[in-house]
Amino acid sequence: MYKQKSKLNLLRQKIHIIIYGTNTVAGRLFDLILLGLILLSVFLVMLETVKGFDVKYHHELIVLEWIITVFFSLEYLLRIYTTNQPRKYIFSFFGIIDLLAILPMYLSLFFIGSKVFSVIRALRLLRLFKILNHPKFTGQSLHIQQALRASRGKIIVFIYFVLISTIIIGSIMYIVEGEENGFTSIPISIYWTIVTLTTVGYGDISPATPLGQFIASMVMILGYGIIAVPTGIVTAEFSKTNTDKTAPEKQVCENCGVGNHNPNAKFCHRCGHPLTLE
Amino acid sequence: MYKQKSKLNLLRQKIHIIIYGTNTVAGRLFDLILLGLILLSVFLVMLETVKGFDVKYHHELIVLEWIITVFFSLEYLLRIYTTNQPRKYIFSFFGIIDLLAILPMYLSLFFIGSKVFSVIRALRLLRLFKILNHPKFTGQSLHIQQALRASRGKIIVFIYFVLISTIIIGSIMYIVEGEENGFTSIPISIYWTIVTLTTVGYGDISPATPLGQFIASMVMILGYGIIAVPTGIVTAEFSKTNTDKTAPEKQVCENCGVGNHNPNAKFCHRCGHPLTLE
């Protein structure tokens, strides 16, 4: 009896290593299959919405979808079974995403034909963000996050300024162009302003009066120019973190107190005293 | 009699702290309510211009608008009453904005149905710029302003160059494409050039002749490339101010009080007094 429990425990541990780990061959294989199935399932969700395709291969799509759902369900249950803190996993971000990846298919048995349920399955895609935790990308990903976090304050001030400008310009264009030229309300005018300021320029609404076209030209030049602000902010942060990384800030010569040594310097560049390596 | 005046003075002071200050609980609460009301009032101005909505809730919108106007009016009067320099406030930028925020509603009693009056109320939005004076954002906001001010000269030269190019390209396109392809006049051609150069690209006017399309392609590549110039200018300024910040700001000469020393300076660069290393 005890032995059997121990055997079960061993199995549980083995599955844990396969599902959660990335160091064993089996673990990596499992990750690869999972990645492939997620991509396949998202691809299926897309194809289902394409008219001609769904009519032709409706049956095959459903069968494939159920196979994937069963696999994901098994994986979900095994994850809960083999972890030591099942509650923590279930209510974690990825735990909820994992549940949302399988729930819609079961619910579709009861609520037939709901388009929303069908599309929620596309959220499985969010599981792909897990890959960014892979050691190969962690450094890169962290560096980007770090630069963005450092420039957050300035970016917020910038977006705040842009949004207020957007509302004011939108209100002015609503008066100038009026409803007969497609600026049917202030919210629509603001939508047009954002389309123009960000240089997207659909052309579904475009100014028709000379004054409107003049203001629009100013808005375009403004939008073309102020892109320099967020770019400048983020670039300065990237450059800074680059510099910080290459410069060992704490290595100071014991003899003369000079810092700013080369990353792999062994002797002080001013007095020639040996440096103690940290 | 004297006591009563003193009491009144005390009340005035208390209100002053609530309205102008941001350090007390009441002051912060007042700021929050004000912020909410400004947003609500701007939201109302927007909704009023949406056809279906205005017809349905016309009465409710008017009532809400009057409540907000009365609150803003009270706030305006209290600001004048509690400040020591009422004239300075009234003719300050934010003083005028505060007045423009309430005036249109009273004027609309006499001049009924003016769309312009209605929309001027959207200028209340400008009051939101006050938030950027909040200590949390001042630093960030100053940094952006500083970088933009430093690059102002170069940006003006750049815009000057772009505007002249715009007029010349517009004139050429007017000759090349002509009125039959939508380039009905030089101002319209210039408008098209700005739309193209800033990569907005509405498509309301687009070249139809091979030569016109060739010139348009050149303009697009030009516009795509020269965005690098303002971005480069602003980014260089951001990087520079960044570097200035990381330099030890606190090392000050004990003898003459001068700062801004080299990172590894041993002697003051102004008086030659030895610096104490921190």
Place this chain on the structure above:
Amino acid sequence: MYKQKSKLNLLRQKIHIIIYGTNTVAGRLFDLILLGLILLSVFLVMLETVKGFDVKYHHELIVLEWIITVFFSLEYLLRIYTTNQPRKYIFSFFGIIDLLAILPMYLSLFFIGSKVFSVIRALRLLRLFKILNHPKFTGQSLHIQQALRASRGKIIVFIYFVLISTIIIGSIMYIVEGEENGFTSIPISIYWTIVTLTTVGYGDISPATPLGQFIASMVMILGYGIIAVPTGIVTAEFSKTNTDKTAPEKQVCENCGVGNHNPNAKFCHRCGHPLTLE
């Protein structure tokens, strides 16, 4: 006789100072009037092409145009008369522009109604580039030119790469989309590719087949991404010239040979020896 010639010479010198110089009051006033007239004349050229306006004010426009032309002609003749090297001026860039600014009006007397002649007058605008020689802007303008010249080699390689990619992508899209979807020839397909790659996106031609839309998506992401290359090149140059400017490279301490002093340092930061100011 001699005296008269000397008097004439004096007048010639005086006019020279007014026309070519910018230091006297009269010289600056002359420059301002000239600037105003150039702007007015370009504005007139624009207005003439606006249908409704030209019909209404045809007579007034012609009269104004002749006044400006006579003034420009006088200025042109005086420039030739007062300079010491008339040949050099006549065949210089601005000399030719100055001639082109007046010639079309006289030619229009013989060749009536030519639109091209009329628009050439817009080249007067090029005279405005003279302003960039003004001491206020020279520094800024030089800095931009310097950064662009330094990055010229890399920009050429980049544009070369973009142009070849454009032709290849255009050829592929011509095969994929075909004439029925607006891609009527390879040149048109290349035009579409440039419109897409530079993120202008008119929408006059847009892919209709799934494969075409997929390739278009790739082109867009490519175009969105590679803007980083010219921006990066130019920004790096701006940052470099910035750094070069702030660091006085030649001030070296006579006593210990250390450089890298503060711009206004009076004493060496390493040994405290007084610095000799250059």
Place this chain on the structure above:
Amino acid sequence: MYKQKSKLNLLRQKIHIIIYGTNTVAGRLFDLILLGLILLSVFLVMLETVKGFDVKYHHELIVLEWIITVFFSLEYLLRIYTTNQPRKYIFSFFGIIDLLAILPMYLSLFFIGSKVFSVIRALRLLRLFKILNHPKFTGQSLHIQQALRASRGKIIVFIYFVLISTIIIGSIMYIVEGEENGFTSIPISIYWTIVTLTTVGYGDISPATPLGQFIASMVMILGYGIIAVPTGIVTAEFSKTNTDKTAPEKQVCENCGVGNHNPNAKFCHRCGHPLTLE
């Protein structure tokens, strides 16, 4: 007999120098003619697809095309004949491109009227990339490649993030806007998202519901802002390689041969040997 072979060998060597070398006058002339013919042939491919032109000059186009093809064929055969490693050349990237440049014309004799064959000839253009091997551009080209390679990791993470966002936003817009507003399937919605996020904005599909327009506005601001990320990454790399270049590259320790010293280093950072100041 031996002499004849030697003579042939000499001829082979001479041709080798002309075809592969760039140092002799003949070699440079050959390169220029080749460059001209490649451009001409690509130009011909383009013109052939223009309807009116092909009808008018069909015969001339064909003759010119055959002349170019014969020249290219001769060049191809001579390249194989004169190189010491014909196999290596044939299966190299440029060897395959050179073959693809002539093959379609011969195949068109058997498979008449195939548009695809005709357009493949445009691949001749790829031969132009050879120019980037020219010493004049190698440095510049390498610098760009180096900066891009250094930022590859971060760019991949960024594109990964953008692609997943694109699919999620596309799915949401498919539900919100629906088929009646042009969002006929998820792939089409994703296509729209990419068009919007990259600020291309064709306008062939554009949101019509208020909620859709609100989400579109958010996507535009997101797209407008995140361009800062790749730009920041690449710019930081360009700045870094720039800085490395300005650092004194030639100061090498006499004792141990190590370089890369601090600008004002007095002792070698590896062995402590005093550095001789230049």
